[in-house]
Amino acid sequence: MDQWKALPKVELHCHLEGAVRLSTILHYWHKYGLQTEDHEADLKDYFQPSRPLPNLSAFLSVFGRSQVLYREAEFFRRIAYEVCEDKARDGVQLLELRYAPAHCSPDPPPASLPHPLSYDEVLGAVAEGIREAEKKFDIEVGLICLAVSTLGADSVKKTAEFAAIHRDMFCGLDVAGSEDDLEWCWPLVKGVGLPLTVHCGQDICSRAAMEGRAKDNVRFAVEQMGATRIGHGVLVGRDEAMVEWLNERDVLLELSVTSNVFTGAVKSVEAHPLPFFLSKGLRVCVNTDDPGVTGSGIAEEYAMLNARLGISEADFLLTSIDALRGSFLPDDRKVRVRERLDCALAAARG
Numbered sequence: 001m002d003q004w005k006a007l008p009k010v011e012l013h014c015h016l017e018g019a020v021r022l023s024t025i026l027h028y029w030h031k032y033g034l035q036t037e038d039h040e041a042d043l044k045d046y047f048q049p050s051r052p053l054p055n056l057s058a059f060l061s062v063f064g065r066s067q068v069l070y071r072e073a074e075f076f077r078r079i080a081y082e083v084c085e086d087k088a089r090d091g092v093q094l095l096e097l098r099y100a101p102a103h104c105s106p107d108p109p110p111a112s113l114p115h116p117l118s119y120d121e122v123l124g125a126v127a128e129g130i131r132e133a134e135k136k137f138d139i140e141v142g143l144i145c146l147a148v149s150t151l152g153a154d155s156v157k158k159t160a161e162f163a164a165i166h167r168d169m170f171c172g173l174d175v176a177g178s179e180d181d182l183e184w185c186w187p188l189v190k191g192v193g194l195p196l197t198v199h200c201g202q203d204i205c206s207r208a209a210m211e212g213r214a215k216d217n218v219r220f221a222v223e224q225m226g227a228t229r230i231g232h233g234v235l236v237g238r239d240e241a242m243v244e245w246l247n248e249r250d251v252l253l254e255l256s257v258t259s260n261v262f263t264g265a266v267k268s269v270e271a272h273p274l275p276f277f278l279s280k281g282l283r284v285c286v287n288t289d290d291p292g293v294t295g296s297g298i299a300e301e302y303a304m305l306n307a308r309l310g311i312s313e314a315d316f317l318l319t320s321i322d323a324l325r326g327s328f329l330p331d332d333r334k335v336r337v338r339e340r341l342d343c344a345l346a347a348a349r350g
């Protein structure tokens, strides 16, 4: 594992709420004296299931289980700091971390979280945790604001307005939730003035996927919404014409193989089209998505992809170089990272 930790990396797709250390979740869980709906449930398995889930919505329901802990600003400062620390220790040189204000500050509040923090309180705490980690560790971190379509139009509008007000604190905007909602979401987020990535080409239960045209969501995100990056896009599959279409538009796919298996988007690691994408020169990058749910950190993901799909050190470095070019952070924050990637690539090629 040391070899994979040492390799410099760029990671662009990781959800703060889905990357919380299990030990931190358990600390707050016990602090608040909480219990699961199932009193017999093994707590580790409750938050980090040891096997893939049937679909994306089942995965997201596990993701949402820690929402009951969102009670103190200190929780958000701590988890932001710890995620950056974990990534830095795994060799990540530049990280884009995303979170959903509407998920962290639910409105209306659910019975399990009667007094959520405000959007500003959460952002302030997250930004503080990131600042502290950047001072202590060798890592550049950008923050993406995520709008969740399944929470409804008012929520998406509120998130978009919040992102626009705090444009100086976010490097990009993400739209996630249901891929079926992209058409109505787009008018609500288009005026924000931040670069856009969109979760799509992932959900096998979306209307388009059920009708055998999952790629339409990817086309819509790129063509209509102007997304330069796609969150997942794995359902593009081994479609040469679609890969060429994406290449012509210089689109980057933010892939997360373990997560794609966990959400049922692919049947197995071996069935994942990542090697096909690489062979066709498609710009892709390797990410964890939700390591707090899958239990797989980025160095573990690299080791697993090397062992099971034969992805080499040089392949990984080239994906990080593509990721760096696609990163929403300003160029002056990329220079040092690029030098390290180039240096490691020269060494990997001998």
Ligand SMILES: [Zn+2]
Pocket: 013, 015, 199, 231, 289
């Ligand atoms: Zn994601």
